[in-house]
Amino acid sequence: MPRTILRRLTRNFFLIPTIFFCALFLIGCLSPFLNPATWWWIGFVSLLQPYLICLLVLLVIFWLAAKPIISLLPLLSLLVGLKQIRSIFAFNGISSFNVEKKGNNIRVVSWNVGNLNGQAQRKNAVQHSRTEIANTILSLDPDIVCLQEFNHSTTQGKQADNIGLFSENYPYHYFSKDVNKRNGFYQAGSIIFSKFPIVDSARFQYPKNIKESFLYVDVKKGKDTIRVFNAHLQSFRLNDADYNNIDKITTDENVSVKDSKSLFRKMRLAFTRRGIQADFIKEKTANCPYKSFICGDFNDVPGSYVYLTIKQNRHDAFLEKGLGIGRSFVSLAPTLRIDYILPDRSFQVNQFDMMDEGLSDHMLLVSDMSVLGKE
Numbered sequence: 001m002p003r004t005i006l007r008r009l010t011r012n013f014f015l016i017p018t019i020f021f022c023a024l025f026l027i028g029c030l031s032p033f034l035n036p037a038t039w040w041w042i043g044f045v046s047l048l049q050p051y052l053i054c055l056l057v058l059l060v061i062f063w064l065a066a067k068p069i070i071s072l073l074p075l076l077s078l079l080v081g082l083k084q085i086r087s088i089f090a091f092n093g094i095s096s097f098n099v100e101k102k103g104n105n106i107r108v109v110s111w112n113v114g115n116l117n118g119q120a121q122r123k124n125a126v127q128h129s130r131t132e133i134a135n136t137i138l139s140l141d142p143d144i145v146c147l148q149e150f151n152h153s154t155t156q157g158k159q160a161d162n163i164g165l166f167s168e169n170y171p172y173h174y175f176s177k178d179v180n181k182r183n184g185f186y187q188a189g190s191i192i193f194s195k196f197p198i199v200d201s202a203r204f205q206y207p208k209n210i211k212e213s214f215l216y217v218d219v220k221k222g223k224d225t226i227r228v229f230n231a232h233l234q235s236f237r238l239n240d241a242d243y244n245n246i247d248k249i250t251t252d253e254n255v256s257v258k259d260s261k262s263l264f265r266k267m268r269l270a271f272t273r274r275g276i277q278a279d280f281i282k283e284k285t286a287n288c289p290y291k292s293f294i295c296g297d298f299n300d301v302p303g304s305y306v307y308l309t310i311k312q313n314r315h316d317a318f319l320e321k322g323l324g325i326g327r328s329f330v331s332l333a334p335t336l337r338i339d340y341i342l343p344d345r346s347f348q349v350n351q352f353d354m355m356d357e358g359l360s361d362h363m364l365l366v367s368d369m370s371v372l373g374k375e
């Protein structure tokens with residue numbers, strides 16, 4: 001076969017996939033405008049965006065060599081999706097986190113502690129204790145600690161007094177108690193610990209009577225009042241069987257139709273509920289009278305409707321000081337950055353790190369920030 005014909009066939013073979021992947025990426029770029037509460041399928045596309053970005057970059061390089069004019073197709077798609085790219089990838093230098101706090105910085109920790117079970121969602125993961133989790137946080141000496149999936153008991157003694165692990169260092173706290181069984185025998189939810197006095201607090205129940213909630217505290221630091229939000233949004237609620245099915249899918253093993261449908265339904269429900277919750281959080285954080293920042297486990301990726309709706313014009317601490325794509329959920333895909341610290345424009349982000357201590361299926365997020373003009 002003549003070389004020119006072979007070349008033409010090769011180019012045509014790659015052209016259709018190029019058009020398809022460009023179209024899929026551009027559909028994903030519509031996620032800020034398509035609430036998954038209605039357009040649930042957009043949630044699945046948002047999960048693919050990091051991979052599509054990398055693929056389009058490779059296609060630009062391929063077409064520059066094969067037929068330069070066609071390289072404009074993926075290149076223009078990437079330019080259109082620049083906002084998506086800048087919300088997914090951080091372009092900062094490599095730097096180590098300095099444990100010693102400087103100046104007037106406020107150090108914030110946000111962490112989904114997985115009910116303080118002390119175990120990452122990994123095969124053969126080592127079981128750790130709740131005190132190891134607490135000591136890891138305390139070693140960083142944060143001023144504010146926002147925890148999700150926290151539990152506590154008021155009646156089972158010291159072995160279940162998880163608030164007591166922090167109370168010596170943090171005299172102020174506010175606990176959502178989304179679950180409160182048998183008069184305090186078992187309590188669960190999100191919690192905020194503070195070294196600064198808490199002058200006000202509130203818990204907001206999400207629509208649809210979902211157990212998770214959204215809370216805030218107003219803390220007094222010198223003359224400044226700062227509002228700290230802590231959010232935990234609907235998860236996929238995957239169990240061990242679901243993780244096993246995902247492993248089978250990734251290793252080309254057979255998965256039953258029933259199991260696949262169960263996994264799909266869970267994901268669809270979570271996308272829908274998070275869309276509703278994101279609108280709710282946007283409403284509650286709008287027109288905040290104080291400087292503020294939002295911490296939490298959003299269970300959704302950058303570039304998604306949920307992330308962009310909650311973030312609005314805020315900084316993303318990872319994008320300010322991190323590098324690369326980031327990953328805060330240690331299981332499944334390497335692109336799942338679903339935990340965030342989002343200060344408003346009153347703050348300057350000075351340091352940020354994500355730490356995988358093997359104590360939870362989420363990484364610990366820590367950031368130093370300062371009020372502008374008070375560095």
